[in-house]
Amino acid sequence: MARAYLDYNATCVPRASAKEAVAAAMMSPANASSVHTEGRAARAIVEDARHQLAVLIGAEPSAIFFTSGATESNATVLSPELELAGKPARFDVLLLSGVEHPAVRAGGSFKQEQIEYVPVDSNGVIVLDALKEALAKHKKDGRRAFVSVMAANNETGVLQPLRAVADLVHAAGGVFHSDAVQVIGKIPFDLRESGVDLLSITSHKLGGPQGIGAVVSAHPDTRVPAIMRGGGQERGRRQGTESVAAIAGFGAAATEAGQTLTPEGSRLGALRAKIEEGVRGTAKDAVIFGDRAARLPNTTFFAAPGIAAEVALIMLDLDGVALSAGSACSSGKSAASPTLQAMGVNSEIGRCAMRVSTGWNTTDADVTQFLHAFAKVYTSLNKRGARAA
DSSP states (O other), X not given: OOOEEOBTTTOOOOOHHHHHHHHHHHXXXXXXXXXXXXXXXXXXXXXXXXXXXXXXXXXXXXXXXXXXXXXXXXXHHOOSEEEETTEEEEOOEEEEETTOOHHHHTOTTSOGGGEEEEOBOTTSOBOHHHHHHHHHHHHHTTOOEEEEOOSBXXXXXXXXXXXXXXXXXXXXXXXXXXXXXXXXXXXXXXXXXXXXXXXXXXXXXXXXXXXXXXXXXXSTTOBOOOSSOSSOTGGGTSOSOOOHHHHHHHHHHHHHHHHTHHHHHXXXXXXXHHHHHHHHHHOTTOEETTTTSOBXXXXXXXXXXXXXXXXXXXXXXXXTEEOBSSOGGGTTOOSOOHHHHHTTOOHHHHTTEEEEEOOTTOOHHHHHHHHHHHHHHHHHHHHHHHHHO
């Protein structure tokens, strides 16, 4: 059976250039910290990849250091103690939007009592007036704020107004971090224009290998405390032997993704329109979450009331279609996602939520296969419900 993989927000299908780069790097393995010829060649691979990422996101290569992925990047960056302009800086409170990824909600090195949530509206967009009020309150009381707001939600695809958030944060003397794993390689992004101070990114969301990510700083003189210590790699910012092959794949994927951002965005946007039209054609009362806000072109998060996601996803999988119920980090949990809860979505509707996310290798045939399978599942589950009633 031909399968339709429509779970790109969990992991993107690896790009050909990334696989080739990984294979080439593994053909001549060497430690990038070694001073011999092979070691210098490995170092060149790492630095070339750092440059490729810098080009994609509008950053300085020297302001990028590699991690094992976005979870580690977030855990590293979310720290009450940073070094800004060569001087120690301390933060008293961590302000998060109500729709952050679990890796950010964990708070890094902040204590749970230091974490405060800023509400979002019914589309999942942060309420700027509420953020402004929270920042003003803490500043008045002598508390400095560290703010983290994701660039795009991993479930709904809703984009956050990063520049507006950055302006508010900086006016209050705070620092702004963004988990940007879902936007990089999907839509144009420029670190300087965004106003973000610290950025978390990862490879496998844009078509590179799993297990490699990065922290990016907009300011070369900003340093975060290392949580991985050892031999001084990555200029002491993340120590441990670099995964040269994974880094090579990350860089190659970044370059390939950057070459097709605009046409791919248009193509995936057209597929999203087809998906949503088809879903609504089958389920007249379907709800598309966040559809009144700016969203990633590849993401549809929807619910067909009365159709439990956990059952529908199994049936779709058996019919050759791979979707998810939202964040892969929350799979297996029956409660509605925290994102939907923050948006004020009824828990009964939330339990019906399913996510379709497309990518560079998605075809029109994949979408057609999903719509046919969804229509079958919807009809079958509706009949079961009618019999049970």
